[in-house]
Amino acid sequence: MERCVVVGAGGISNAWFPPLMAEGVEIVAVADLRREAAEAQIARYELSAEASTDLAAALAKHGPDFVVDLTVPEAHCEVTCAALEAGCHVIGEKPLASSMAEARRMVRTSEATGKLYMVSQSNRWHAPHDQVRRTVASGRLGELTTIACDFFIGAHFGGFRDEMASPLILDMSIHHFDLCRFMTGCDPVSVYAHEFNPAGSWYRGDVSASCIFELTGGVVFSYRGSWCAEGCHTSWRGDWRFIGDRGTLLYDHDQAPYGQVVAGDEGFSRPLAELEVDTSPLEHTGQHGALRELLAYLRTG
Template sequence: MIDSSTEHRTPAEGRLRVVVVGAGAMGGEWIRMLARSPHAEAVGVVDLDVPLAASTAASAGLADVEVGSSVAEVAERAGAAAVINVTVPQAHRVVNEQALRAGLPVLCEKPLAPTIAEALRQVALADVTGELLMVSQSRRYFDHLAAFRDAVGALGPLATVNAQFFHADHEPGFREQMAHPLLVDMSIHHFDQLRYLTGDEPVAVRCSSWNPPWSWFAGDAAASAEFELASGARFVYAGSRCTPGLQTSWNADWRVYAERGAAFWDGDDVVRVDADGVGIDVPHGREGIEGSLEEFVTALRAGTTPQNEVRANVLSLAMVEAAIRSSERGGERVVLAELLEESLAQAIADERSDDVAALLTSWDSAADGIATPAWGSAPAPIASGGAR
């Protein structure tokens, strides 16, 4: 569904006028990228810490942008047509609600929410407001991942997908305090990449997480997990955020074994295939958050459904929550469909807006609620290169 106000607000040409909400480390990255983007420009910056909003904007050379602490008010003053939400995960739903209720489409940083229940409330909210809510899973947008994906697609049925992520990162702030800094803040990227890479969907998981004795994180900085996929293949994942030495790419490194052969991606710029007749063709598109922004603006203008429209992202988040539940239950097998239904009941119990609660209650099931994208007239094809 495309709301007429959205069509009215999204100009067909020129750079889209956006407000960036959250002027922390990543908000600064977005603001600096927007300063050189052909697709959008930051005309407002919002943060609870207004002086921080002003100084982050100024450091990107944006002296004239509107700043403040209210999304709707800054957007109105700045004449903005969309919002990019780069606040901490706990604030994502509240900020998205303010923007969507003000008639502004949103590109929201991952993770969409701390829980599936909060994510489902946002699915219904986007539907009720008729505005586009897209999650920025920026690690889908890499040229070599697109090449790897094409190669994997030529290997036939999958046996197993292995991904490893080993890092030692020091980022004081919310990450070092959270209960599951690896699974919630980092593995969400890798789990989402698995879905992009294979088109296979997760069914169940067994996971174990722990915190190495030298860890500088309060919560579990390491985990291993085995997911069962709908095809019957397995996704075997291992990671840590506090392991110096032999570091992998931030994108993890990947091996896929299938009926016709195998493929490897180092997470950066090395893709190898061991299968007769399967080559590697690296496209050239915009990478990372630039790729994500390009798809958001293209979807708004063309009325197509971006690959990370809010509904489509729920299963990536569900992989995280299911892995955490399994770990907290001693490695018990957790079925994602069951977790989704429990989360819908929780979403209905938590929701305070009558219109959103009524929509959630009307769904036959959570699976029904996330089955059809709310926004966009047609699914955008996932092509190699460009807006993947």
């Protein structure tokens, strides 16, 4: 049975304790700058774990197999590097880091210590996203040329997001950027990004953005997003359009993915047929899916 220390006992830890328990992982300590937060989660989930405000001491005392980093983005680099240097593998919440310099330091530390650092992108383990991925890969849309994603939510969080420099891009759009890679297999080559803070914003940092990515294969991905957009919300997953040279796949407003493909060679608008969308065999969703991937690595190499 693997043993772990959870660092950061805030909102997202509620998505981690149940799967850790379901997978039989022993949670030996919960660390947080706020002892009361660690104690509250230990009580809530009836854990026989130690509550700690000192991660280094908890790692030295318990020597866990891995650490789950659920701290705020600005703390990921410090916490994850400390855990790797203490000889632990790390699975952490997105985003990887809050700057490229931090991200590079984390990758270097993982390589130097020989310990795995995995960023959990929970949206990869969601059946409709797997359906989109399979359908795009099937070639039924023809060659993929164009992707668009809109994300507009008016979100009043309070807490760290109201204060950070790039709340939308760093804490939310990272999901959509990663999903774009996951669902299409394309990687970004270049990007023009315009980040801004609209009038009336309740965020300190820029919370809206328009971005144009060039992806591998010459695919163009247009992204528009805001966490400061009242009314007529999109899905939290984003509202997506994938265009290939034989048809279009839509995935929006949390409906099942659907689309149309060309079914004839004549007419101003070509005759169209319903796109066949793949099914997904996914069983474990969200953070549970990511955790199982880490455990498979630990158990099988």
